[in-house]
Amino acid sequence: MKLLNTYEDKEAAEVALTKVQGPKRLASERDDTQVIYNLFGEPSWGNFYRLGMxxxxxxxxxxxxxxxxxxxxxxxxxxxxxxxxxxxxxxxxxxxxxxx
Known part of the structure; x- marks a missing residue:
């Protein structure tokens, strides 16, 4: 799995997680006062297309x-x-x- 995208909004990150096929996970990290959500998954053209990237x-x-x-x-x-x-x-x- 590789980092596919980063989100600042939890809801957007969770929606993106549902679009990715294959092994995937969502990890959050705090950057000062802001939480960032990192979407990890299998890099494929299909997953990138489903994410609109x-x-x-x-x-x-x-x-x-x-x-x-x-x-x-x-x-x-x-x-x-x-x-x-x-x-x-x-x-x-x-x-x-x-x-x-």
Whole structure:
């Protein structure tokens, strides 16, 4: 398990915990007077998508538009893929070919 995300709101952290599949846990820590909630789980594109991270829902829309022959924002697609290449390296993931 790796740290997937950090939350300042307990309710938001608990909702996120329900979205993650596989082994997971929520740990809290106090930073001065504020409590921070760390969500740990298996890093996967599915879990990141369910959490709405790294613009994956937007990427899905762009890919669907491209597959259907519709106009799509190529610049935005490139920006998201560039970011995902960095994320993939950090979490030892492979970007699916059909996303590129």
């Amino acid at each position: 790294f613009q994956l829902p937007e990427l899905q829309t762009l890919i669907t538009q491209r597959q259907n022959g519709l106009a799509y924002n190529e610049k935005k697609h490139h920006e998201i893929i560039t970011m995902l290449q960095y994320i993939a390296g950090n979490f030892e993931l492979t970007i699916p070919e059909h996303w590129l």
